[in-house]
Amino acid sequence: MARSCAVANAQTALPRCFSVEEIAEAVFLTKGMREVTGLTMGFVLDTPIGIMLTSHSMEDEAGVDPESARLPVAVRERFEALRWMLRDRCTASTLATNSNSGSDSHSDDPDTLETCEKALEDLEEIYRNLRYFKRKGRLQNGHLWRWPAMVPLPFAHLLAACHPPTLIIVAHFAAATVCLRRAWFVRDWGEYALEGIARALEHDPGMSRWLEWPREQLGREMEGVVGDVDERTR
Numbered sequence: 001m002a003r004s005c006a007v008a009n010a011q012t013a014l015p016r017c018f019s020v021e022e023i024a025e026a027v028f029l030t031k032g033m034r035e036v037t038g039l040t041m042g043f044v045l046d047t048p049i050g051i052m053l054t055s056h057s058m059e060d061e062a063g064v065d066p067e068s069a070r071l072p073v074a075v076r077e078r079f080e081a082l083r084w085m086l087r088d089r090c091t092a093s094t095l096a097t098n099s100n101s102g103s104d105s106h107s108d109d110p111d112t113l114e115t116c117e118k119a120l121e122d123l124e125e126i127y128r129n130l131r132y133f134k135r136k137g138r139l140q141n142g143h144l145w146r147w148p149a150m151v152p153l154p155f156a157h158l159l160a161a162c163h164p165p166t167l168i169i170v171a172h173f174a175a176a177t178v179c180l181r182r183a184w185f186v187r188d189w190g191e192y193a194l195e196g197i198a199r200a201l202e203h204d205p206g207m208s209r210w211l212e213w214p215r216e217q218l219g220r221e222m223e224g225v226v227g228d229v230d231e232r233t234r
Contacts, residue, residue, distance in 0.1 A: 112154075127225055144173075144180060
């Protein structure tokens with residue numbers, strides 16, 4: 001990811017961006033690292049450094065007040081709208097559209113909807129963790145970047161194939177990474193990823209409109225998610 005950010009930052013043409021291939025590579029690499037470390041995780045957790053590999057979720061916290069992580073109404077409505085979008089787009093009826101646009105035809109796979117819904121469900125949990133830890137001033141990279149490791153492997157393949165609904169879900173993750181902008185190795189990752197996704201969807205106005213919300217939240221550093229004001233979706 002650090003290499004991808006450095007390469008994108010060196011681009012002379014503006015706005016700078018990642019290709020979808022580069023975004024997918026980050027997801028595959030993150031999942032791969034999880035598979036490798038998972039082989040020894042049980043042993044490492046019993047050592048003094050085990051604490052470094054936990055505490056990346058509210059589930060690891062004692063006495064968490066559920067209300068402190070409750071997402072604002074507008075954000076919950078946003079996720080519900082995304083679920084409806086998935087039900088509408090992740091069906092066989094989108095096969096012709098995707099084929100004509102040059103994107104992948106995985107949408108005729110009966111498992112595609114389930115795969116995307118699982119990734120979205122995990123992302124909503126990440127948003128709750130983002131709100132909880134950000135408001136406590138304890139947000140760390142692992143609170144957000146565990147999401148690419150959580151998503152099903154078929155989701156990563158859908159991303160690599162430029163499956164439009166998958167790109168929209170990843171765009172909502174990309175926006176959230178703005179809260180970790182100070183981390184040098186992922187600096188501006190979300191901005192570059194969102195721009196790359198926008199280019200991939202530029203010939204699909206129906207899906208491109210779903211990028212307005214994550215772009216707005218990235219520009220406001222996710223104020224609609226972590227802030228005190230409960231703004232409703234526009």
